[in-house]
Amino acid sequence: MGKEILTGVYFMQGDIACAEGALAAGCKFFGGYPITPASEIAERMAERLPQVGGVYIQMEDELASIAAVVGSSWTGAKSMTATSGPGISLMQENIGYAVATETPCVLINVQRGGPSTGIPSIHLQGDIIQARRGSHGEYKIIALAPASAQEMFDFTIDAFNLAEKYRTAVFVLADAFVGHTREEVIIPEPEEIYRVQRKLPEAGSSEGKIRGFLDEDIAPMPIFGHGFKTHVTGSCHNDFGQRNVIDAEALDYYIKRLNNKISKRAHEIISVSQDMDGKEVALISYGSCYRAAREALNILEDEGMRQVGSFRLITVWPFPRVQIQELARKVKSIIVLENNLGQITPYVEAAAGGQAEVIFLPPRVLGTLHDPHAIVDKVKEVIP
Amino acid sequence: MGKEILTGVYFMQGDIACAEGALAAGCKFFGGYPITPASEIAERMAERLPQVGGVYIQMEDELASIAAVVGSSWTGAKSMTATSGPGISLMQENIGYAVATETPCVLINVQRGGPSTGIPSIHLQGDIIQARRGSHGEYKIIALAPASAQEMFDFTIDAFNLAEKYRTAVFVLADAFVGHTREEVIIPEPEEIYRVQRKLPEAGSSEGKIRGFLDEDIAPMPIFGHGFKTHVTGSCHNDFGQRNVIDAEALDYYIKRLNNKISKRAHEIISVSQDMDGKEVALISYGSCYRAAREALNILEDEGMRQVGSFRLITVWPFPRVQIQELARKVKSIIVLENNLGQITPYVEAAAGGQAEVIFLPPRVLGTLHDPHAIVDKVKEVIP
Amino acid sequence: MSKAKKTEIRIAGFGGQGVVLAGVVLGRAAVLYDKKKAVQTQSYGAEARGGGARSEVIISEDSIDYPKVMRPDILVAMSQQALDKYLKDLKPGGLLLIDSELVKNLPPEQRFTLYKFPFSRIASDEFGRTIVANVIMLGALTGLAHLVSFEAMKSSIRTSVPKGTEEMNLKALKRGVDLAKVS
Amino acid sequence: MSKAKKTEIRIAGFGGQGVVLAGVVLGRAAVLYDKKKAVQTQSYGAEARGGGARSEVIISEDSIDYPKVMRPDILVAMSQQALDKYLKDLKPGGLLLIDSELVKNLPPEQRFTLYKFPFSRIASDEFGRTIVANVIMLGALTGLAHLVSFEAMKSSIRTSVPKGTEEMNLKALKRGVDLAKVS
Amino acid sequence: MKLVHPLMKYVRPGAISTATCAGCGDGIMAQAVLRAIDELELNIDDFVFVSGIGCAGWIPSPFFNADTLHTTHGRPIAFASGVKLARPDRKVVVISGDGDLAAIGGNHLIHAARRNIGMTVICANNGIYGMTGGQVAPTTPLGLKTTTTPYGNVERAFDLCALVEAAGASYVARWTTYHARGLTRSVKKALTKRGFSFIEVLSQCPVQYGRRTGVGNAVAMMKGYKENSLSVKKAASLNEEELKNKIIVGELVDKDSPELTEEIEKVRRIHE
């Protein structure tokens, strides 16, 4: 035991850093199924979890993986799975279940080229909206988008903390590029790592009376094995987990509470990084695209064009609508960089509401990083 | 044989009308799995398909159902499945496969209350974005939203025609309300029913040379059993079905062609119905909400308020962005009616681009039809 | 232009009492045999057994835009629970029809026209099958409210009930109509 | 502010030749033992066997924003196919290192500095294992380009190769360094 | 004097009235499970009951006043695996329907048996999809007319016990609701068995099976179970023809092999 955190400097693949981040966050359960480009996370967890007293299991498929993750989380374990788009597609039903039952868990999606089997080893940001709304019904999730191996470590820890704090499923939207790239990763000392632990009800809380579900103040979680006689269900239920599968009023309450839990706290969950003071043009990016945005800004700076800044979504979901509304009031143009055909762009447009021009810019070849020079060229079209 | 079309007047549930529409369109294969509130479609197909020389199969689950549907479509059969949100969630991976392999098929989603198991018998428009982007990767689909039992019949025929014409998966986004409501349904004479049949390559076309895939002009489909020696794959492939799972350029081509196939024809696919001439306020609605919009307009008309019109999305996807852009230029306000927490509203806002005020109005209680008076009240807030 | 007058009917009771079928029979009678317009909807714990069930019908001369019953003109309560739950929605002056065998506590206020008959008891005692209570009720409703013609109702029943039970059900319908006459 | 000069290296060949590992060893040497910054990326038909494989490394004194090689300063071609595919990207004046046993057709133009050694042949004949060709190549590269120190390379190899094969690989590295000296 | 049902103490307050139809066999099964726990004098707080979607999924949920996990359709065993792996000290019991466990959930069933993970799976086999209205199940007899086989079922039914045995289960038994006492005995055995145990229970669905298909009401169905069943012992002496359409009841498998979570624990010990 005791090798939870491997303090030091490493030359590490993003996937491996992600696994190490999970362990640093206190993850004790991994249920997964191999898939390119996420298998390395599973492999690392298979090696490391037994060293720290945790459990690794390779399930028969992805549906079972997320199910096992949710089951284990109900025993109190910090739990995760890691897969790529096809696996996420298979998990959709049980992702909805995790959200509906307010089960803390972390889902790593190392995105690859699709639709369908597509190209496994090529990165695409193809699953951004899927993360938000791939399961049926009306619900909300949290998603973070790392841009480097170091962030694979850092954001995975953040994801666990958010999951525990808000009792919900949290996505890390990585991609094949971030997952497979090897870079320097610095792992801090154990005491420097901030960890959140879910609230539990007081021991001996009387059965059936624990407000353990659908509580906007994020109820303590009546995990199994403590005599709480918990009733967990993905059917419509009330604050006490009691099922009601008849009344629209009950459904309305069930949906709105689950959604409000996140949306009312959006301000504290949302994380963006920006250097937009006094700028005219914003480069909005997330995940690996941010690397290209940065390089483009380096070039622009070299050329003395300082009117351009970066607005990066660290949390893609909840969507920073208010922040972009503000941004749109300040700038002339917003260039949205995505390695897809424009998934968050309509949401940016909706937030901008016509206050600023919104331009979508994909890489010339989907599945590659943007050529920084192409970004620079687009900026120059905007600021002639 | 021969009872494909039951011409006449019926008092029919929407689900049954949907099944009859499928048969009228020439559907010969149904693969499904029971689920409330869609089971009646399966049950009707089980009874009717053998009567018309078709095949009904209840598969072991929804994953298998859509797989069987795609498999059968490759033999040339018009094929469909019908399910509700949880089933659609399970089908996500293979929906992507259907799109990637350009397989004509019709997917009926009789939406119910979710997330998760939620309330099976209550209608919600919870799966609207899921239909568009529930599978991983970058792709496009077509989706129609019926508002009555009659339209369950009519739109199902349209869905088959679109599927055959564009070689893709087409959704019918019904809901528990439309599916379970019984109303008058008029089934026309066989010769009045317009049916599209997929193009096939010329017999004897030489192997491997048929541009059968990813062709923007919607290639003929080299179905099985005709000696075409077809190679179908959901991996990245070129116009001839040949796999390439290495090059980003190939992925770029694969994705863009599939997407362009739909987006370049958006004008001919998109269907909206509107009476917005000279109006100031638009009620945007789709599916069962349209019924409430109509009633609200009746009331407003009675009250002499003729500045309000209806803009209804018959096809929700492709999204009528251009049409809404135009609308926004003409009206002061747009009220978007959805039985959810606002799924297409951001897309409406994005299209409106600040030209008109966009107001989202859910029913007071999710899972119910809007109270027409609540719509009227909202209109009166907008036009004081 | 606003539509012609619609009548909104809500029939409520236990699951298993056939209240959904009752609504269907009524709607079908209106549409197929009386050439009116009708919409029938329902609510029940679809993936549950027992519990409450509710069936609603709107009948109109004109096409029906809004298909949902909001304030019924007629409420049929086949259980105490149904009455307790839905009475408040009944339009003032509306018609309230109850199964007096199963509904014992009637509310005091009299802002509606009340009819009560022991449908279940009659079904159980005279027909030996509690399940026909719903058809007896439909008979009474036909007699009282004249939403659809008796002929239409007969035809609708004939095409709605399981094969072999047509005669019994028509008898039950008649029995209900007679109840209404007496009252 | 723009960043310090970066060196971009592309190593390409068949799957199974260990070109990915070669890139990793190089990157690790730079980061862990020479305290530089490095990013290593790769491309291969991940769910395929055989076919082409490619590994890319950027080495820099400064942190690396853009992690992708666009125009390599150095191209290592371990197969004919690799050379044919990637030569066009090589920076004018760049360094081209090839396995002369496997790459027979060299392009005529000489806008780069070419080094060629029979890595595979040496690996096969002298080490009895074709697979060490990549390490011999790394030795040659270290000797020719001085991207990382020989010591760093040795440490990196020691921690990267399968247990039990360290000595053979260090020998192979040395053999490669010697090749470079001779040239 | 008002008598109190001895099993009522295990029932969740507020869930006393079961959610099943009149005469549904699931209520008899619920009691058999509770009775086994009662007779073994186990603490119900040491259990986690996991179920899927379907009428049978409501046997423990919310009825049993214990930790209960009511999951998605077909996945209870997968969820239960997560519970057991993370808390091997819990008694994990899956109770669900034939459709749930053997149609959509068949893969999890065979893999759990293969792994020999320490849990008990109790399958309420009513030969139909009860909750969704009487559609054919992979356990429906040949020829039966269901809502999705209006011309008679043409698919063979699974022999679930044989399947689970072939997949590797340590304990396998079959009973019917008519055999409520034998069932109780088997549940007791299963709950104390190391490894994966499976009990198939033929349980009448008088509404979607009995009424719809004309087979009869609850009483008729239970009488059918009585008449058509044979003990394992008796069956051993009969030939295939004689066994046709018979229900073989009793213990079918009882053997010992390493249990998954114990094996995982051994690996973990290496690192302590």
Added chain:
Amino acid sequence: MKLVHPLMKYVRPGAISTATCAGCGDGIMAQAVLRAIDELELNIDDFVFVSGIGCAGWIPSPFFNADTLHTTHGRPIAFASGVKLARPDRKVVVISGDGDLAAIGGNHLIHAARRNIGMTVICANNGIYGMTGGQVAPTTPLGLKTTTTPYGNVERAFDLCALVEAAGASYVARWTTYHARGLTRSVKKALTKRGFSFIEVLSQCPVQYGRRTGVGNAVAMMKGYKENSLSVKKAASLNEEELKNKIIVGELVDKDSPELTEEIEKVRRIHE
């Protein structure tokens, strides 16, 4: 004189060079299937080959110059069912890996066997996930160190043939690539058998299994198959202890029962 390989005529032009690693058993399997078709003098245009994702999924796709459907991971049997149901006159052959057919795809496998749908399923069992880099499979031997069982596999492997038999298959056989001739014979039998037929083929993965786990190269692995296998006949006379770690090769099941699409056709006839 340049000799032409007699099976080359069945190979898709442009796909002649197989996409497998050196020494992969999948190439031997591909040939055995083509040879069976050749020897039976069947027309390859009457076939539809369906495969999933994995190295073995590439055996027919795009290699066989015929109608081929390369599907999603785990689902080929479900897709193939749609093909067969809609075109019962086609010879439908599924060729895929152990992970594909028995891990993620296990449910479709047992249900297809239960239905006795007329198709042949050939499983390339290399005991590992080859394509994704050597992770444990439900067919991996106990104790083996794979990339996801670095301390040795603690999960028992499926006996796939026993499982499929219990599910109801009409024909079941097991071979290894060493037994390429027996395999060819069985493929011929399966292709002409009414109902669901299943052939398990132990096929060496020298890269992700042999090399990574230290078991050896392709030659060593095939020699292992040779040394550790026993015919069904020989095995019948040995006890459990003697059979431990042995591979029993040959035909395990060959029986007759109604085939699904024929039964469906009968129902359809009623309406003609």
Added chain:
Amino acid sequence: MIEIDEDLCKGCEICVAFCAKDVLEMSDKFNKKGVHPPLVVREEDCNLCGNCMLYCPDLAIVVAEEEESG
């Protein structure tokens, strides 16, 4: 003794059918659920075998040895 909780009863008649001693009969009154519950009509014949309790799907029947009062 034997006790029936009428309002838990759903009227399935299983108890009546499986009582070997014919102790029970369905009553003709309606309970709160709108169904007819059983009645103990020949308690003297009851041998306390417990079958009715074992089989009642709704825990509506309790059978117990008579306890000495006092």
Added chain:
Amino acid sequence: MIEIDEDLCKGCEICVAFCAKDVLEMSDKFNKKGVHPPLVVREEDCNLCGNCMLYCPDLAIVVAEEEESG
């Protein structure tokens, strides 16, 4: 006669190992794939058993009866 298509060969050595007559040997040249293909070194010993052809995973070997030419 026996013929090897060197460029299809991936160098797995199966043919060499399973030839009971020791007819084949691996060569030391590299083919287009960068591996060593086998060579027919003792054709006279070949009994045309066909094993090498049966086992070659890459259809690189053809064995055939010598046809009478003319």
